[in-house]
Amino acid sequence: MMRRFLAIALVSLALAGCAGGIQKALNVVNAVTVGIDNPVTPERLHYAENVLTGVFIALNTYKQSCIRGLIPRSCRQVIQQMQIYTRKMPPALNAVRRFVDRGDKVNAIQSYNLLMEIVAAFKTVAAANNVPVGAI
Amino acid sequence: MNTSEIFALIQQAAEIANMAIEAGKSAKPIIDNMIALAKNGADNTVTPEQIAATRALLDQEMAKFNEELPPEETGT
Numbered sequence: 001m002m003r004r005f006l007a008i009a010l011v012s013l014a015l016a017g018c019a020g021g022i023q024k025a026l027n028v029v030n031a032v033t034v035g036i037d038n039p040v041t042p043e044r045l046h047y048a049e050n051v052l053t054g055v056f057i058a059l060n061t062y063k064q065s066c067i068r069g070l071i072p073r074s075c076r077q078v079i080q081q082m083q084i085y086t087r088k089m090p091p092a093l094n095a096v097r098r099f100v101d102r103g104d105k106v107n108a109i110q111s112y113n114l115l116m117e118i119v120a121a122f123k124t125v126a127a128a129n130n131v132p133v134g135a136i
Numbered sequence: 137m138n139t140s141e142i143f144a145l146i147q148q149a150a151e152i153a154n155m156a157i158e159a160g161k162s163a164k165p166i167i168d169n170m171i172a173l174a175k176n177g178a179d180n181t182v183t184p185e186q187i188a189a190t191r192a193l194l195d196q197e198m199a200k201f202n203e204e205l206p207p208e209e210t211g212t
Contacts, residue, residue: 046182047173049190050166056197057166061159063201069209070148076205087202090195097191 040108045100049093052119059086062131078129085122092118165193 034040059082066075092115099108137145169190173182 042187043173043182046169046187046190049187049194050169050173053166053190053194053197054163056194056201057159057162059201060197061155063205064155065152067206068151070152073208076208079205083202086198090198090202093194093198 034109034112039105040096040100040112042100045096045112052089052093056086059131078131081125081129082122082131085118085125088118089115089122162193162197165189 034044062071062075063079065071066079092111095111096108096115099105099111169186
């Protein structure tokens with residue numbers, strides 16, 4: 001029991017180190033409303049991609065801890081629930097990249113907003129399951 | 137808690153510490169990018185090489201997380 005508690009505390013600390021810095025950053029990315037007056041520039045997309053990379057590095061640390069049995073077994077269900085949304089991200093992100101690279105502002109805005117909806121849904125699942133990156 | 141349990145706990149802690157170190161190493165390029173973006177401002181242009189490197193790392197990390205979990209080990 002004690003052992004489990006310490007392991008969880010250690011994983012939380014490790015993940016907090018990864019996730020803490022990106023927490024505010026992703027909030028910023030997620031809170032930005034893009035539109036014709038505020039288009040998705042290559043720089044903005046680059047910033048969002050950097051933040052998402054940090055999120056996934058933290059998530060992979062969580063996943064590895066889960067696979068190695070260092071955290072409670074319920075983590076498997078949590079990962080599967082999060083994967084419902086994270087698996088929707090690559091095609092959505094590729095669409096944003098394609099439109100931004102082509103300079104297609106209208107479609108870039110639509111696809112970026114769709115990606116942010118997926119990110120928001122993912123954040124809700126992570127937060128509901130107390131995954132350290134859940135507060136992002 | 138006996139000695140072997142304490143050793144097992146230390147081993148777990150070391151394992152987690154190693155994972156955190158590895159995660160830190162993976163995160164270094166993106167931290168550098170974020171620092172550069174913060175210094176230069178959001179309107180500053182990023183190079184195609186920076187964009188490509190970030191995208192490659194993100195795609196790799198996303199793919200890793202999206203892989204199916206391996207079957208649970210039993211009897212441990």
